[in-house]
Amino acid sequence: xxxxxxLGLGLLLLGNVFSALYDVSIKWLPAQSDATMFLLLRxxxxxxxxxxxxxxxxxxxxxxxxxxxIRANSGAVGGLLLILGxxxxxxxxxxxxxxxxxxxxxVMGMLFLKERLSGQQILATVLGFIGILIILRxxxxxxxxxxxxxxxIVFAANQLMLRWLPxxxxxxxxxxxxxxxxxxxxxxxxxWQGFAGFSWPVLGIAVLSNIFLLAYQLFSVLAYRKxxxxxxxxxxxxxxxxxxxxxxxxFDEWLDPLGWLGAALIVLPTxxxxxxxQRWRKVRKARLA
Numbered sequence: 001x002x003x004x005x006x007l008g009l010g011l012l013l014l015g016n017v018f019s020a021l022y023d024v025s026i027k028w029l030p031a032q033s034d035a036t037m038f039l040l041l042r043x044x045x046x047x048x049x050x051x052x053x054x055x056x057x058x059x060x061x062x063x064x065x066x067x068x069x070i071r072a073n074s075g076a077v078g079g080l081l082l083i084l085g086x087x088x089x090x091x092x093x094x095x096x097x098x099x100x101x102x103x104x105x106x107v108m109g110m111l112f113l114k115e116r117l118s119g120q121q122i123l124a125t126v127l128g129f130i131g132i133l134i135i136l137r138x139x140x141x142x143x144x145x146x147x148x149x150x151x152x153i154v155f156a157a158n159q160l161m162l163r164w165l166p167x168x169x170x171x172x173x174x175x176x177x178x179x180x181x182x183x184x185x186x187x188x189x190x191x192w193q194g195f196a197g198f199s200w201p202v203l204g205i206a207v208l209s210n211i212f213l214l215a216y217q218l219f220s221v222l223a224y225r226k227x228x229x230x231x232x233x234x235x236x237x238x239x240x241x242x243x244x245x246x247x248x249x250x251f252d253e254w255l256d257p258l259g260w261l262g263a264a265l266i267v268l269p270t271x272x273x274x275x276x277x278q279r280w281r282k283v284r285k286a287r288l289a
Contacts, residue, residue: 008227012235015219018212020242023095024250025209026086034197035083036189039076041198041206043186046179046214053172060170062177067165071158072181078154080189085148092253095243096132097148099266101236103129104156112160115228124269128237131265134258162224171221175214237266 029038054060062068085094106125109115117125165174223232241263247253255263 004226005232008223008232009235011219011223011226012232013238015216015223016236016239017242018215018219019239020095020246022209022212022216023086023091023243024246025205025212026083027091027251028205029087030199030201032197033087033202034190034193035080035087036186036193037195037197038202038206039080039083040186040190041203042079042210042213043076043179043183045203045207045210047176047183049210049214050172050176050179054170054176057170057172060173062169062173064165064169065177065181067161068174068177069181071161072178073185074154075158075178076182076185076189078151078158081147081151081154085144085151088144089148090253091243091247091251092255092259093145094148095240096262097145098152098155099237099240100129100132100149101152101156101159103132104153105159105236108156108160109163109228120269127269128266131262132240134262134265159220159224162221163228165225167225171218174221175217178217240266 026038082094082098085097103125106117106121110117162174226232244253244255244259244263
């Protein structure tokens with residue numbers, strides 16, 4: 001059990017590196033880019049890129065088409081809202097808003113999957129949420145920020161639904177269904193905008209961001225099959241630090257002292273609380289011996 005927990009945490013940490021790179025790649029889109037066209041290009045290239053993996057896996061099938069349909073179409077809406085937010089807001093603001101999702105995952109896991117939370121999980125989640133509020137400090141709640149919050153809720157729900165899929169189902173099926181089954185809806189979005197905004201740079205960024213996103217999705221599918229959502233969801237917060245690092249490297253963005261305090265509240269409890277709890281148990285056991 002402990003081995004599965006550590007493996008799930010490691011897979012999710014690695015996946016969040018690619019998640020942060022996905023956010024960064026959208027910031028590289030040319031000015032006045034159309035979000036619906038970018039989403040369509042991303043979906044189509046995702047299907048093309050996943051086909052070889054699906055064929056290599058022996059063309060596996062799924063018995064959970066309805067669940068995949070719900071995840072795919074809600075994910076398309078959430079993905080569009082996140083793209084709109086990234087095109088309108090600073091990367092740090094979007095990341096701070098979006099990383100409320102791990103808190104939602106833990107709460108939803110407790111409510112809908114009946115997962116039990118330890119005291120240290122509850123404390124780490126509460127401190128992480130406080131850290132997000134410290135980093136965010138929104139001067140006003142605009143439509144773009146609201147779009148990112150809704151996207152975070154959709155993301156949390158989609159991650160939680162992965163727990164309803166059997167571990168025997170191939171990860172390639174889960175990812176390809178996520179992109180393929182939402183294609184009609186995404187085409188409808190693009191048609192509503194007149195299929196505007198296509199260019200070769202947009203296509204190139206769509207391919208690049210799709211590589212990052214698919215890598216995150218694959219690692220995420222594997223991670224949430226290894227452990228309960230409440231046990232590993234806090235590791236989603238690591239993506240915030242990766243966004244800060246990449247923002248500093250490529251956009252000359254940096255956190256102020258309060259921002260670092262918020263980041264510490266998000267990350268350090270996840271790392272320190274399990275260690276402190278284990279040491280406390282050893283001390284208590286020694287005293288009782």
